[in-house]
Amino acid sequence: MTTGRDDDALTWDGDDDPTLDHGAASDEGDGSETSAHSSPAELPKGFTAVGKGSETLGSADAPVAASVSKTPSHAPAATRDRQPMGNGALIAFGVLGGVYTLYAIGWLIGGLRLQGKAQYLVMDVMYQGSLWLAVLAPLLWFATTLLLTRSSRAWVRFAWLAAGVVLLLPWPFVMIGAIGQ
Structure with missing residues (x-):
């Protein structure tokens, strides 16, 4: 029995596109994953990242240690605790x-x-x-x-x-x- 992508329940034309494989770089095991997470992406001067995932982005104005915090202190409490309506x-x-x-x-x-x-x-x-x-x-x-x-x-x-x-x-x-x- 083969375990390729052709055995998936749903396959679509174009699934073999290499740009769709997001996990391909982390499968190599060469340590590129650790280097990508140790230095966050940097924004140009004067720009501030907001929204989901903004805590992982750094700014050219701010030091790296302040930009990689787990919970942003500048975000209001309402946006952190807000749940979508059921x-x-x-x-x-x-x-x-x-x-x-x-x-x-x-x-x-x-x-x-x-x-x-x-x-x-x-x-x-x-x-x-x-x-x-x-x-x-x-x-x-x-x-x-x-x-x-x-x-x-x-x-x-x-x-x-x-x-x-x-x-x-x-x-x-x-x-x-x-x-x-």
Whole structure:
């Protein structure tokens, strides 16, 4: 039985390309791996490496010992501890986004149903302005909450979104409804 690359479960045309073999240099065992890790790649003067793997890059301005630290001290704590959102969180944001969209539609329908009754209380221009502010309020709350709580924990973001669900309930739609009573 052969143990070549042709026996792999998935082979594609071009898999034999030598530029795709990333581990070929370390397989030789000539010590090139240790020399590559002892001196990090160097950036030009004035440039600073940021992001994943930046701690392994050196700068022409900084000494080599400071550039090869295991945990960068200049990185904020939020970026080191930040985890990507899970599937449950993404689904919950989608459901809450749908609820806020339905609230905006509810404010529009309920506000348009009240338009004839509210002409006695305020002028038409004032009513139209307040109607569109009421329609945009749920969408603005959702977008603002997502924007301002980016670096917060997930429970803080969901708490603010839940508060918006309670506070922005479309009362004209709930009280009068789409049919009108």
